[in-house]
Amino acid sequence: MSGGHFLKHLACTLSSRSLTSTTLSRPLTRPFSSRFFTSRKPTELSRPNSPLAAAxxxxxxxxxxxxxxxxxxxxxxxxxxxxxxxxxxxxxxxxxxxxxxxxxxxxxxxxxxxxxxxxxxxxxxxxxxxxxxxxxxxxxxxxxxxxxxxxxxxxxxxxxxxxxSFHPVEITEGLWIVPEWKTPPDSQATNIILNPGLAFGTGEHPTTKLCILLLHGLIKGGEQFLDYGTGSGILAIAAVKFGAAFSVGIDIDPQAITSARQNATLNNIGPEQMQLHLVPSETCGIWTDPCGGVEERSSSEVETISQTDKYDVLIANILLNPLLDLADQIVSYAKPGGVIGLSGILSEQLPYIIERYSQFLEGISTTEMDGWACVHGRKKQNVAGN
CATH class of the missing domain: 3.30.70.120 (Alpha-Beta Plaits)
Structure with a gap:
């Protein structure tokens, strides 16, 4: 799907907790918070630290x-x-x-x-x-x-x-996701070039399509955009292609950051338009550099990277449990009045998302495709704690 690995390492450590409390309290949720990723395609998924990804x-x-x-x-x-x-x-x-x-x-x-x-x-x-x-x-x-x-x-x-197995995907008329090794079917179209070898996010999964279509309608020009769990960087790249002034992607998987950076380069998008940040999991204060280095960073540095109340548009295309568990954090990044999109959920799971986010968002709307759903709304002006 939009797919990523956001908070994957944290999620795997939480699997035992989720198997007990989360399954009992939310029977329709995923029984583990295990894979906080974004652009996923259920028919073709790869683990970011696998030999396949490392190739x-x-x-x-x-x-x-x-x-x-x-x-x-x-x-x-x-x-x-x-x-x-x-x-x-x-x-x-x-x-x-x-x-x-x-x-x-x-x-x-x-x-x-x-x-x-x-x-x-x-x-x-x-x-x-x-x-x-x-x-x-x-x-x-x-x-x-x-x-x-x-x-x-x-x-x-x-x-x-x-x-x-990857082929060009037409999201809507004049908008294509094209694998690096394929020739764009329409050279005059908006073509997002992608090498999904290191991270989730091929554009083929319904949740990714829903998020791109949402972005396509939201970005009018000059917006600040945050891709919460960037994976291959597909949404952050799409936002810039649509006219966003600046796009930021965050993930805790170094290979996702590496992949997103490579994909930005394929689309001639430089750091002045798009930045990518590796963030630490809550279980470890160590940051792993995509090039292999490991270093300690303080919590104050995380704040300088995150900068809450900054973004005009934010999309988190991950999974149900992390969307529920991290709702306060996700919402904090958006400006009052900013649009927040949430995806990576099954249509039957919509009531949980709407119930959780109704305290934060107004004008909530939903779109669905092939059994998957995307929710979006505007952040309320006076959200408690923001």
Missing amino acids: NISTSSSSSETPSAQPFALPFQSVNIRCQRHVSDMLQEALLCFGASSTSIDEDENHEDSDEICITSIFPEGEDVNTCISRAADSISLKEMPSYKVTMGEQYDWIKKTQE
């Missing part, structure tokens, strides 16, 4: 439309998992939390008239697949362990297959 794929749109990857032959376990169609999205996310490097669903091989679907999941060599699947199934309250089959393969083959 740092090198591609070129000018030389060929065939994806070219550096030879990368680390062995991996390919696991085909059968499950009920209606739990496939949540199971994919759970698998990523409990050890899978990536998951995918080949829609061509999974007929819509069948109640069962096959998830192909990639695990590092040596990972205890049975334990991972068991924990993932337990986390979303499956009554039975899904059946699965394990085969061995080479990492390079998976990377190539993953790249080949």
Whole structure:
């Protein structure tokens, strides 16, 4: 989806808490806060610290439309998992939390008239697949362990297959998301060029589309925009393309920041128009630099980066639980009267978001696409604590 890894590391540490309190109090919520990411595509998800993500794929749109990857032959376990169609999205996310490097669903091989679907999941060599699947199934309250089959393969083959699955996506007339290695179908259109190899956010997931369409209607020119959990940077880039004066993306995953920075460069967007900040999880005061360095930073530095009450438009395209748990923080970034968009939620989960944010927002509206939803409204002028 818009997809990201926001607060992923914090979320994984919170999974046990969420399994107890959150599941009981909010039965429709995700049973774990585990993956605070943005631009997600349930049919093709990858864990940011996986060998797949770390491969740092090198591609070129000018030389060929065939994806070219550096030879990368680390062995991996390919696991085909059968499950009920209606739990496939949540199971994919759970698998990523409990050890899978990536998951995918080949829609061509999974007929819509069948109640069962096959998830192909990639695990590092040596990972205890049975334990991972068991924990993932337990986390979303499956009554039975899904059946699965394990085969061995080479990492390079998976990377190539993953790249080949991405194609240009037309969000609306004159607006395209184009993989770096593809030629834009319409050179005169607004084309957002993307290499999603390191982070979530391909433009194909309904929540990403909903957020981009929301931005397309909101940005009139000169706005300050915040992408809360930037992932691949797709929303921050889109805001600049639409006319925002300045765009900021934040994430706690260094590979997301690296990916977003690379994607900004692909779109000829410099730091004077778009900035990206790595923020610490609440469980650790250490900041990990995308280039591999680690340093301590004080809480005062976080405040200079966040600057509350600053942004005209803010979008958080993450997951239900973090949207609920972090509502006060999310709202604090927006100016009074600023627009806040919230996505990454299923349509059936809308009542929880509306109930939680009605104290902060006025004029709340919702849009839906393929069972997913986006909520937006304007921050009230006198919000308690702001």
